[in-house]
Amino acid sequence: MTEPQPVHSPSAATPRPLETALERLRYAREIVRSEADVLQTISKTLSMDAVRAAEISAEAKGLVVVTGIGKAGLIGRKLVATLASTGTPAQFLHPSEAIHGDLGMVRQDDVVWALSNSGRSDEILQILPALRQQASYLIALTSADDNPLAAASDCVVCLGKHDEACSLGLAPSCSTTAMLAVGDAIALLASQLRGFSRHDFARYHPGGSLGKKLTKVEQLMRPLSECRIATATSTVRETIAPSVPHPNQTARRTGAVMLVDADGRLAGLFTDSDLARMLQRRHDNLLDGPIEEVMTKQVQTVQSGTLLGEAISLLAGRKISELPVLDPSGRPVGLLDITDVVSLSEPQHNVVAMYPSRPQ
Structure with a gap:
């Protein structure tokens, strides 16, 4: 079988027409x-x-x-x-x-x-x-x-x-x-x-999703004043209705409550999905029990100072909706919510497809 001939030759005075x-x-x-x-x-x-x-x-x-x-x-x-x-x-x-x-x-x-x-x-x-x-x-x-x-x-x-x-x-x-x-x-x-360095790059690229991913999580996370926080010894009912708010809370609610111990360190997380599963299984009797018995204890977190891009990768890779941000002592300083980072996610991190809906 003969090789297809080039459709043009650089030495040709006039290239032949490309008909198809x-x-x-x-x-x-x-x-x-x-x-x-x-x-x-x-x-x-x-x-x-x-x-x-x-x-x-x-x-x-x-x-x-x-x-x-x-x-x-x-x-x-x-x-x-x-x-x-x-x-x-x-x-x-x-x-x-x-x-x-x-x-x-x-x-x-x-x-x-x-x-x-x-x-x-x-x-x-x-x-x-x-x-x-x-x-x-x-x-x-x-x-x-x-x-x-x-x-x-x-x-x-x-x-x-x-x-x-x-x-x-x-x-x-x-x-x-x-x-x-x-x-x-x-x-x-x-x-x-x-x-x-990556930090230098972020400094020179403050605009657009690329630059934002190279900033720190503190730039986009919800501060404590916009988070729901409760003690781990609270009952489920006390936590979710009306939920124990942080003083001066003004922003819309997140899909999770951060639960802390007596020293203020993160002990667990209770999400809207946790509540929905509990009610679906007709465990209504647990509403008046300690929330620490039904909370998620193994919580994925990041330290303050983490790059936003790394946090987004965690959200997408672990298929989670909320990411508590902690100080070096393990105390919450804020929360990164999936809805806050959707516009910055990479195509391979299709967070919208992963979370088509969430109980409000």
Whole structure:
């Protein structure tokens, strides 16, 4: 059986029409394979120059200033965002604006990344003398070390020369994929060298579900003033009707009562589901008995200071609806309720599907 022929050839002056949906799909897959092949090659050929570039960037006393024109400029803007969000202060310098005054933003403590696949972009070459004079280091991300940009740089990270994936072999595709991947590698290595942590990431990403998961449970838990608390020696009836509230309780009720011992330490949990099961089994006589006889004693808890993402994983993994938050002595300081974290759950932690309803 003969292998299917490529639907295009980069050397063709005019690509042949893609007449069927299958041909179009095959073409799209060829593009993806071409770019994947480039990444596979780079993963084997990337040199120690990338490590040196990361070390220089991590040790920079000033900013990492990234510059590039056209598609390289767009890649540069993305790399600035990656650098800044992972602990390496960075900003983008547009070459055309640089020659009209923006070169003033480059200081002696700054490190410059100059991005150009060819290494011959006029806009980049125009500002090279000033960049060499003003910055502490000039790092080039370029296809090879035999071009003017490489010759002027202190550190050259070679991306390799790659055929573009488009049917004409012209539109930047494989080359920009290579530039982005290598830039990410340098930026994330620099972040690692700086000792950037999950807590640092949370500090730089306060918005959105990702940042919130890296905050501490105290940021989302219900404080004691919004929780139901009772002593373990109380009767079931005393606990649930009207339930023994914490002083100043103002928020809507949770689906569980935290039960504490004489020293205020968590002794157990009594949930709406526990009550429903008790009534379903017609154990009405237990309503006037000590709640400690029917409460859940083996309670999953977290310590104050736990990351919210870890708490969400516990809720989903253990299929529980409430998670008491304790201080180091075992006393409750709050409660994390499943309804408070639904919007932050991952698809694989489908908490909505797990808990379609709950007695109110």
